[in-house]
Amino acid sequence: MSNRPATLGQLRESGWESLPVKEEVRRNAAERIRSGEPLVERILGYEDTVLPQLENALLAGHDIIFLGERGQAKTRMIRALTGLLDEWMPIIAGSEINDDPYAPVSKHARDLVREHGDDTPIEWVHRDTRFGEKLATPDTSVADLIGEVDPIKVAEGRYLADEMTLHFGLVPRTNRGIFSINELPDLAERIQVGLLNVLEERDVQVRGYKIRLPLDVMLVASANPEDYTNRGRIITPLKDRFGAQIRTHYPLDVDTELAVINQEATPLNAPGLRVQVPDFMDEIVATLSQLARSSPHINQRSGVSVRLSIANRETLVANAARRALRAGEPDVVPRVSDLSALASSTAGKLEIETLEEGRDEQVVDRLLKAAVLTVFKERCPMSQFGEVVAAFDEGTVVHAGDDIASNDYVDTLSHMQALKGPVAALAGSETPAAIASATEFVLEGLHLSKRLNKEASGTRATYRGR
Numbered sequence: 001m002s003n004r005p006a007t008l009g010q011l012r013e014s015g016w017e018s019l020p021v022k023e024e025v026r027r028n029a030a031e032r033i034r035s036g037e038p039l040v041e042r043i044l045g046y047e048d049t050v051l052p053q054l055e056n057a058l059l060a061g062h063d064i065i066f067l068g069e070r071g072q073a074k075t076r077m078i079r080a081l082t083g084l085l086d087e088w089m090p091i092i093a094g095s096e097i098n099d100d101p102y103a104p105v106s107k108h109a110r111d112l113v114r115e116h117g118d119d120t121p122i123e124w125v126h127r128d129t130r131f132g133e134k135l136a137t138p139d140t141s142v143a144d145l146i147g148e149v150d151p152i153k154v155a156e157g158r159y160l161a162d163e164m165t166l167h168f169g170l171v172p173r174t175n176r177g178i179f180s181i182n183e184l185p186d187l188a189e190r191i192q193v194g195l196l197n198v199l200e201e202r203d204v205q206v207r208g209y210k211i212r213l214p215l216d217v218m219l220v221a222s223a224n225p226e227d228y229t230n231r232g233r234i235i236t237p238l239k240d241r242f243g244a245q246i247r248t249h250y251p252l253d254v255d256t257e258l259a260v261i262n263q264e265a266t267p268l269n270a271p272g273l274r275v276q277v278p279d280f281m282d283e284i285v286a287t288l289s290q291l292a293r294s295s296p297h298i299n300q301r302s303g304v305s306v307r308l309s310i311a312n313r314e315t316l317v318a319n320a321a322r323r324a325l326r327a328g329e330p331d332v333v334p335r336v337s338d339l340s341a342l343a344s345s346t347a348g349k350l351e352i353e354t355l356e357e358g359r360d361e362q363v364v365d366r367l368l369k370a371a372v373l374t375v376f377k378e379r380c381p382m383s384q385f386g387e388v389v390a391a392f393d394e395g396t397v398v399h400a401g402d403d404i405a406s407n408d409y410v411d412t413l414s415h416m417q418a419l420k421g422p423v424a425a426l427a428g429s430e431t432p433a434a435i436a437s438a439t440e441f442v443l444e445g446l447h448l449s450k451r452l453n454k455e456a457s458g459t460r461a462t463y464r465g466r
Contacts, residue, residue: 009118040080062243071305085127093121130177136187199241257286299351331433376445387418392465401460406432
């Protein structure tokens with residue numbers, strides 16, 4: 001920072017130009033689009049739907065509201081917009097509202113420039129500090145957002161008419177930056193009125209003062225569609241002032257869901273354990289969420305967040321690790337018998353329809369079975385299991401579950417040659433743990449395809465011919 005201008009005069013000599021925040025964002029967004037860089041990082045599945053609309057809104061210089069159910073990366077996209085600001089920006093030293101050195105608006109900054117002229121000291125603020133955020137809660141006040149009289153300053157002897165007694169709210173403090181309001185409908189309607197001037201006239205008025213502070217703010221908000229009628233609504237004049245309303249969505253296919261899981265799930269790192277998650281187990285987790293989003297037994301107005309997939313993946317690996325630790329095995333490979341552990345990570349993230357109340361466990365169990373069957377049908381042609389089914393029809397019995405050691409599954413395969421090929425193709429590894437996982441998947445898939453009978457008790461199961 002030592003080579004940056006330190007006074008107003010040096011800033012003028014450097015040739016620095018002041019741009020409105022939306023013009024600054026437009027310029028930097030245009031550069032990213034031109035170079036083929038992503039507008040926002042770590043956002044998957046929106047390349048052909050949401051991001052083009054976001055690009056249009058930024059190039060048009062619009063204030064934006066993201067409309068979508070929970071867990072659709074609305075907040076992440078909003079926070080990522082700070083990357084479209086210039087890295088450093090000059091302000092009048094000591095300014096609470098990021099006063100533009102060329103056009104100061106606060107009394108502190110105006111008095112400083114009037115007194116020191118070109119010797120007025122300049123500070124540089126990083127783009128991360130030019131972002132303000134407020135979760136709209138029912139107790140949010142106009143003072144929080146816009147400002148209020150500071151009783152401490154009045155107690156110090158200042159007159160109420162003195163502009164220096166103002167305590168600026170979050171919006172003025174984000175002057176020349178991006179301000180975000182999450183869950184906008186939760187903001188009381190009388191408080192929403194306080195934002196009308198910010199969006200249209202681009203100024204704020206603090207009660208009791210005959211001043212109007214011109215602000216340069218880009219306003220971005222998020223909302224859940226159901227909030228318009230459930231917890232609250234966005235008043236019509238405020239909706240009208242947003243230039244762009246962008247509808248977000250959940251991953252449209254299993255591949256995108258998998259990409260999100262792999263990006264977001266926290267890896268399990270434990271000394272002495274090697275974690276390997278077979279592709280088919282990951283697909284079961286992703287397919288479970290996809291099926292839940294189309295299930296008539298799930299309240300779709302509430303949505304099925306991507307957080308469900310992430311939490312389920314982490315729980316699946318954790319249960320496999322717990323099993324491996326108890327068995328003294330070094331390899332952690334999730335099995336179908338580990339899927340029962342997903343009840344705890346699924347229950348709180350799905351809202352069951354009223355007609356299904358009290359049957360939460362059954363609904364989740366049906367979804368899990370449907371996910372396993374869907375993945376099995378996609379990965380395993382039934383024609384390759386003729387000899388396997390015949391062996392079971394001749395009296396073969398196989399025990400499975402979390403109390404069965406991985407080596408026991410290897411012994412099972414040594415007595416069932418017909419099962420070796422399909423299991424080897426799925427396992428992707430010759431470790432006993434990987435073979436155990438693939439074996440359970442095949443057995444469960446054959447059962448759900450009505451080729452085998454299954455007797456289950458907890459996480460233990462016995463497969464036999466029909």
